[in-house]
Amino acid sequence: MTGPITTGTDLARLRELNSLSVVRALRGNPPSTVTELASRTGLSRPSVDLITQILVSEGWATVIEPTGSSVVGRPARRYQFNAAAGYVIGVDVGVHKILGLVADLDGTVVHTVRRQVAPDADPQVRLAALDRAIADCFTKTKLAPDDLWALTVGVTGPVDATGRTTLFTPLPGWSAVDPVAYLTARYPCPVYVENDCKLAAVAERWHGVAQDADDIVYVLAGMRTGAGLILDGTLRRGYGGAAGEIGALRAVRWLTAPSHLENCPGAPETISPDDKAAWVFTTARAGNADAQTAVRRYVRDLAVGAAALVLALDPQVVVLGGGFSRSADLILEPLHRELQRLCLRVPEIRASTLGDESVALGALRLSLDEADQRMLSTGLSALSAARRS
Amino acid sequence: MTGPITTGTDLARLRELNSLSVVRALRGNPPSTVTELASRTGLSRPSVDLITQILVSEGWATVIEPTGSSVVGRPARRYQFNAAAGYVIGVDVGVHKILGLVADLDGTVVHTVRRQVAPDADPQVRLAALDRAIADCFTKTKLAPDDLWALTVGVTGPVDATGRTTLFTPLPGWSAVDPVAYLTARYPCPVYVENDCKLAAVAERWHGVAQDADDIVYVLAGMRTGAGLILDGTLRRGYGGAAGEIGALRAVRWLTAPSHLENCPGAPETISPDDKAAWVFTTARAGNADAQTAVRRYVRDLAVGAAALVLALDPQVVVLGGGFSRSADLILEPLHRELQRLCLRVPEIRASTLGDESVALGALRLSLDEADQRMLSTGLSALSAARRS
DNA sequence: AGAGTTTCGCTACGGTCTTGCTGAAGTCTA
DNA sequence: TAGACTTCAGCAAGACCGTAGCGAAACTCT
Numbered sequence: 001m002t003g004p005i006t007t008g009t010d011l012a013r014l015r016e017l018n019s020l021s022v023v024r025a026l027r028g029n030p031p032s033t034v035t036e037l038a039s040r041t042g043l044s045r046p047s048v049d050l051i052t053q054i055l056v057s058e059g060w061a062t063v064i065e066p067t068g069s070s071v072v073g074r075p076a077r078r079y080q081f082n083a084a085a086g087y088v089i090g091v092d093v094g095v096h097k098i099l100g101l102v103a104d105l106d107g108t109v110v111h112t113v114r115r116q117v118a119p120d121a122d123p124q125v126r127l128a129a130l131d132r133a134i135a136d137c138f139t140k141t142k143l144a145p146d147d148l149w150a151l152t153v154g155v156t157g158p159v160d161a162t163g164r165t166t167l168f169t170p171l172p173g174w175s176a177v178d179p180v181a182y183l184t185a186r187y188p189c190p191v192y193v194e195n196d197c198k199l200a201a202v203a204e205r206w207h208g209v210a211q212d213a214d215d216i217v218y219v220l221a222g223m224r225t226g227a228g229l230i231l232d233g234t235l236r237r238g239y240g241g242a243a244g245e246i247g248a249l250r251a252v253r254w255l256t257a258p259s260h261l262e263n264c265p266g267a268p269e270t271i272s273p274d275d276k277a278a279w280v281f282t283t284a285r286a287g288n289a290d291a292q293t294a295v296r297r298y299v300r301d302l303a304v305g306a307a308a309l310v311l312a313l314d315p316q317v318v319v320l321g322g323g324f325s326r327s328a329d330l331i332l333e334p335l336h337r338e339l340q341r342l343c344l345r346v347p348e349i350r351a352s353t354l355g356d357e358s359v360a361l362g363a364l365r366l367s368l369d370e371a372d373q374r375m376l377s378t379g380l381s382a383l384s385a386a387r388r389s
Numbered sequence: 390m391t392g393p394i395t396t397g398t399d400l401a402r403l404r405e406l407n408s409l410s411v412v413r414a415l416r417g418n419p420p421s422t423v424t425e426l427a428s429r430t431g432l433s434r435p436s437v438d439l440i441t442q443i444l445v446s447e448g449w450a451t452v453i454e455p456t457g458s459s460v461v462g463r464p465a466r467r468y469q470f471n472a473a474a475g476y477v478i479g480v481d482v483g484v485h486k487i488l489g490l491v492a493d494l495d496g497t498v499v500h501t502v503r504r505q506v507a508p509d510a511d512p513q514v515r516l517a518a519l520d521r522a523i524a525d526c527f528t529k530t531k532l533a534p535d536d537l538w539a540l541t542v543g544v545t546g547p548v549d550a551t552g553r554t555t556l557f558t559p560l561p562g563w564s565a566v567d568p569v570a571y572l573t574a575r576y577p578c579p580v581y582v583e584n585d586c587k588l589a590a591v592a593e594r595w596h597g598v599a600q601d602a603d604d605i606v607y608v609l610a611g612m613r614t615g616a617g618l619i620l621d622g623t624l625r626r627g628y629g630g631a632a633g634e635i636g637a638l639r640a641v642r643w644l645t646a647p648s649h650l651e652n653c654p655g656a657p658e659t660i661s662p663d664d665k666a667a668w669v670f671t672t673a674r675a676g677n678a679d680a681q682t683a684v685r686r687y688v689r690d691l692a693v694g695a696a697a698l699v700l701a702l703d704p705q706v707v708v709l710g711g712g713f714s715r716s717a718d719l720i721l722e723p724l725h726r727e728l729q730r731l732c733l734r735v736p737e738i739r740a741s742t743l744g745d746e747s748v749a750l751g752a753l754r755l756s757l758d759e760a761d762q763r764m765l766s767t768g769l770s771a772l773s774a775a776r777r778s
Numbered sequence: 779a780g781a782g783t784t785t786c787g788c789t790a791c792g793g794t795c796t797t798g799c800t801g802a803a804g805t806c807t808a
Numbered sequence: 809t810a811g812a813c814t815t816c817a818g819c820a821a822g823a824c825c826g827t828a829g830c831g832a833a834a835c836t837c838t
Binding site for chain 4 (some may be wrong): 400434460465
Binding site (some may be wrong): 010014168227236241246247252307309315342343347 | 631697
């Protein structure tokens, strides 16, 4: 109650806020004239003019001198956000694969790395593969170490505040490693480690099927089952980073739900357990009764946990993601029926369309958020630098 | 992406922000000198001086001229937030009672009304009783209608955005009434209706046992069982206002959990069902095996829903409220054991100490939040008024 | 080539915050 | 009791920011 109040706003901070406002008006838009920016930000033209000049001199924006344009009147100089001022990386460290994405500050992906990893690989082997994937990102895009502004890695299992997965993880031996420490020693930028379901949820809100929603329950349906929560537009981690782990409750049959698919009678013994689910779905689609029963039982078990999350949070949208979301045509409708039976108010249910890149995309988004933070703080230095000149 | 950006900050808004900052530095603190306010807000003394003068001229603050002080140096004039500039009301409309609280803008309760209502009362009777309770608040405190800045009412059952409880409520006939429309027609101030568990959760964070926590699961344990969620310091309503209604899931035995206490063998038939729980708790405390079994079974059922919420949200604290929280000595320890069995990470569990005023207190807090909003918007008019003089 | 239109660059003006200084009102000490 | 010391109140100057408005420049259309 008696603590200091940080809202002490002076003129420098006002300038900072307005600079940020201009940057936001630049980003994600085509090259803009000063007048356009002024109307978008609500600021006056001279203010925007001054700010853009500072932004250009600091390397945040580039000028596009007018070419022969088609409109009447003097053609306006156009400014563009300099997305190449920095780059970010998002990596998905899965059981079978490592997928890395490099993007510029606009979020445009400029490089993709995909590597296979043995499911039973040692943590050291997996870390080394991760390291090589990141190194590949650097060499292929000709990045200097200082060009990387943030690095986010997605792993399976609840991640605590320090980036470790001490409670539980299906990655063998991973609970003993400290990936944040490993990576911060190698790369001179902020490093984050986050749970894969949470990242996939972030991706769905960024570029997926839930861009319009602020309250989202993301359900990862695959050989593992998990959940990620977005409430009020921001990712919920929970006090210990274990939010969404409803599957740990025995009454919720998420741990054993995929076994209905794996143990479906009639499946050929020759195919691997991982491919068995795909076989069940295609066979069920063809009309096989055993396969349809297996799917029904799977959805019934999946729905219990989903219903618990829906009742607890009352989201706007439930997003079905993970490997099984490719068979959403078989899952969505019975899942909706089950939720109608179990819940008070049934939210919209949508199937993910991001495929297996969702976790890496979410990691990218988190890295971009970190980059935004950095832009905000260095925007202040840009101000004071301009003041001296 | 191309929408207008609202962060266009000009000098008037800066002044507004700083005025608000000074108001916040005044509120909840003892009468303060200008120097103290300057250090608290981070602004300079002349700025604070100017703003306080405006605040005093607008009636937001009062001056305390220095009396003979004990410190060295010239004694400072002190400013105090004028909490009597407005009042707010919070009401708990329960099954058995209606409890109303009146408070000034500092949140200091100046009047309390308590009325009994028959559990089976018609909605019209209940509304009329609510109306009389509010009228009593006005007459006893000699308030003018314009002195009331906000009115919040807590009811049982999930409340939608319009303040109605169409999904479900134990108040007979209440799902058909529109309390917001009823009250806005009578009182010239914003009116809010909110779920009782959510309000109780807010109260625990405001004046209760969870003041230090930002992520709270509040469990109402009484003849009814419910939950309220606070995440990141703000109340979670859910997209349709039905967040926390985990009790609707049949696998969670919250609906039937209290029956273990009601149907405890050995209880005298003469006492009412409502008092039976109290009898069971006292008897269990005395060592009766049947009563202890009933309590154990009750806690086991209570824990399933609590575990679902804990696993879903990973809160910092679980607060046990409701009528049964008076018997927390019997509940807390077995509840902790059960959660340890069911959850990945067990949060702290604390028992509420607010008694049966928690819902009304939470309603008061929501009214105060609305009052803060109004202060922010009228603070702008105070600025422009001062500019003209 | 001239008129019309739109943008750019520049200057003046009003508002806000900070810094620095002077006088005022107390307390402490000799 | 008088002087020194401390702290507060008020004023003035300076710096900074955003807004308003004007003339000049550049391009298109007739």
